[in-house]
Amino acid sequence: MTRESRWTGFGFLALLVLLWEAAGQYGWVHKLFFPPATKILASFLQIVVSGEVLGHVGVSLWRAGLGYALAALVAITLGVLMGYWRPVYEAFEVVVELLRALPPPAIIPVAIVFLGIGDQMKVFIILFSCAFPILVNTMDGVRSVDPVLIRTARTFGLAQASLVWKVVLPAASPFIMTGLRIALAIALILVVISEMVGATSGIGYFILDSQRSFRIPQMYAGMLVLALLGYGLNRCFLLLDARLMAWHKGLTARQR
């Protein structure tokens, strides 16, 4: 994105905020349900400065981060095994395809039965729903590794374990990164959903609780926090991706 186009984007955002403000001020919409932007911003400043929301953000980040990291570990491992060894693929394929077809919120009731409504349940749900995009992309990535590369590693005498570690994983890494990026968005969605189902902390709880206690500006402020959080995380991911996958961008640019 060029600098100019980013400024255009911010300009449009400012216009929307102004419109929102005017709609509230002049009573075009119900003032109670759509408080003016200035009120929302004031509430936002208040919950950030008082630190009230930061604790909730921290808890949500911890749950999402743990679930996401575990999902990456499990799914990359299984994805490599399934992509590389046909028998493993044949053994797991049906189970994976069935579980993958379940919309993640559908497993919340089951997770509550087995794990209660504490952190374990939330981390599990995030793990479960993040695992599939990572798994499927890892598998595709491993399958797309050029056979010449694998044979080269073999002629240099690499044993299977170091072949996977030194050749298959890096060669598949652009696909794995794609899976990880999709899963990042899913982790945020699921942490919020799970915190709305049963929790006394977390940003999802904070938003729902604000609504229930009729602190509408605070509810919007919570959503603003969430939006900024998601935006920030995604940008961090893209920065990391640009650094780690610079070779892949160069390679594909050259091939074009």
Next chain:
Amino acid sequence: MLEVRDLRKEFQPLSGQPVVALGSVSFRVEAGQFVSIVGPSGCGKSTLLQCIAGLSRPTAGRVLLHGREVTGPPEGLILLFQEYNKSLMAWRSVLRNVRFGLENRAGMGRAEMDAEARRYIDLVGLKGFEAHYPWELSGGMQQRVAIARALVRHPEVLLMDEPFGSLDALTRIELEDALLRLWESLRATILFVTHDIEEAVYLSDRVYVLSHRPSQVIEEIEVKLERPRNQLTTREDPRFIGARHHIFELISKEMAKA
């Protein structure tokens, strides 16, 4: 030292009759020799090298290295692939690609490996490109990286599959001579596949000519030209021209059968 006995390889395509790539191929290579294999396109030269390298199981027949049957990639034998650009690791710099040739060997520190890798990068004429990535290099430079990566390991046997096939004439001449110099200093055994008859004669002590599919060795030609060879005088030598004519006629006959 390296012996191929009655090697046969059939492929079952997705549809239709099985393809017999190698009919019955037999030959031997003595230690320290430079041996070339020429044959019409599609006669199974790449297939043959993959079987020798232990990367592909023959349908019948055996490959013996020091009298022992090859069943998997043998220690001390490296295959340089025809698709050399795909054999390089796009995520590693030139230096780290060449270092890969040493990495899974015990008893060498990182610094020592890097020093050795740099030495070979120099030898193939890539000094200054250590930090570049393979996809930032030209085809000829990529091939040099692949050669350096193989040689840094001091393989006893080096199998090369049309390594200079896609290079321009000048780069090719330069790399032919560089390869000969390195071969002489390393005393390796090289089995070199090419479809270029002149190149085969120029480089080799011996040339095996393969027939059309299903292939077998139809002739063995000793090349009795002095070394070091010279791009001008060697190629003007009557013995060179004689060998070239002879092989050319053999291959033309094979192509006509196809």
